[in-house]
Amino acid sequence: MDNQGKSGAALSMDSVLVHGATPFDPVTGAISSPIYQNATFRHPGLGESTGFDYTRAINPTRTELEKTLALIEHGRHGLAFATGMGAISAIVKLFKAGDHLIVSEDLYGGTYRLFNEYYAKYGFEFSWVDTSVFERIEENLRPRTKALFIETPSNPMMKVSDIARCAELVHSRGGSLIVDNTFLSPYFQNPLDLGADFVIHSGTKYLSGHNDTLAGFIVHSREDAADELRNIQKSEGASLAPFDSWLLLRGIKTLALRMKRHESNARAIAFRLRGHPKVEKVYYTGFEDHPQYSLSCNQARGHSGMVSFYLKDAADVAVILKKISLILFAESLGGVESLITFPLVQTHGAIPEPMRLAAGVNDRLLRLSAGIEDSGDLIADLEAALG
Numbered sequence: 001m002d003n004q005g006k007s008g009a010a011l012s013m014d015s016v017l018v019h020g021a022t023p024f025d026p027v028t029g030a031i032s033s034p035i036y037q038n039a040t041f042r043h044p045g046l047g048e049s050t051g052f053d054y055t056r057a058i059n060p061t062r063t064e065l066e067k068t069l070a071l072i073e074h075g076r077h078g079l080a081f082a083t084g085m086g087a088i089s090a091i092v093k094l095f096k097a098g099d100h101l102i103v104s105e106d107l108y109g110g111t112y113r114l115f116n117e118y119y120a121k122y123g124f125e126f127s128w129v130d131t132s133v134f135e136r137i138e139e140n141l142r143p144r145t146k147a148l149f150i151e152t153p154s155n156p157m158m159k160v161s162d163i164a165r166c167a168e169l170v171h172s173r174g175g176s177l178i179v180d181n182t183f184l185s186p187y188f189q190n191p192l193d194l195g196a197d198f199v200i201h202s203g204t205k206y207l208s209g210h211n212d213t214l215a216g217f218i219v220h221s222r223e224d225a226a227d228e229l230r231n232i233q234k235s236e237g238a239s240l241a242p243f244d245s246w247l248l249l250r251g252i253k254t255l256a257l258r259m260k261r262h263e264s265n266a267r268a269i270a271f272r273l274r275g276h277p278k279v280e281k282v283y284y285t286g287f288e289d290h291p292q293y294s295l296s297c298n299q300a301r302g303h304s305g306m307v308s309f310y311l312k313d314a315a316d317v318a319v320i321l322k323k324i325s326l327i328l329f330a331e332s333l334g335g336v337e338s339l340i341t342f343p344l345v346q347t348h349g350a351i352p353e354p355m356r357l358a359a360g361v362n363d364r365l366l367r368l369s370a371g372i373e374d375s376g377d378l379i380a381d382l383e384a385a386l387g
């Protein structure tokens, strides 16, 4: 199945998202993908197989999801993991001790912890760099630089890195570009189209969309790495369970509607916060004076639902987190419920203080994930909390 309608014309992303890779079960006609809640599969005879054997390696519900991810992220291969960190841990296993990776310095704290506390111990080398400044990447290249791992927009400072330029640079050195596309989702950005080799998602966020399950993805078109990645997934055992795969399939059906609403809510909030007397600065890629606004508009189709802001007074943080009521004080992002986070102690707590401060994550920074509630209600809640 590809994304062609009956007429043969290419379908828009909004339609592809609703129908996925297989719009109905060819045997029963079931419109919702069946959940194959199986650990194992019977073989008809010795040397004969249905193609399915054991769910850690392969499961029909997960396969349907993996095909759908490949379709919407414009890749040939999709792999689904139990969490975003499971996917990131798997992709790094394509490299080996002594290899050097350049990583965005301002990225999800859990990724920093995994690389710095674990992979570094096994001999991997990392440089933490502001990848929104191209020269910083060039300065940090080494003979053994094998990959560039970027998050764009970055988390939580919303810096935008140039995907096409990063791909060109790393390819000229025989390396790979890995893009964590969690913040924009495939609805707003497709890094593979811009030259990236591998796309990562925390499916826990926009793809699932309901703050009710965890998932992670790798999508790519690199035939030379396809068998290896399947083998890593099967060997490590962090593959996504059948029921969770189905929850993701269901979530993805409404991705287009949700992303439009997340975006319009975030925009309304960003502009309102910007003029607020208690707010020092707002970080949002949809501001025309954002330093990488035109790059962001060129490589992405939208600005997503994420807004970060500095308060003038650090003492206001505790007050706001106590007073906020419709918006929930909780980690994570990308779900229908609006969430507010204090990155210093939550998402970025694992990053050492000097690095965190250099990246801008201080005791006055809050990060907001706009949900799909009414924008007027969200703004009223924020204004009441800000006082």
Ligand SMILES: *Cc1c(COP(=O)(O)O)cnc(C)c1O
Pocket (backbone or CB within 6 Å): 083, 084, 085, 086, 108, 110, 111, 151, 155, 180, 182, 183, 201, 202, 203, 204, 205, 214, 215, 216
């Ligand atoms: C949440 C997140 C992750 C980790 O994903 P989990 O599903 O929580 O394991 C990785 N990258 C980004 C950008 C995230 O927001």
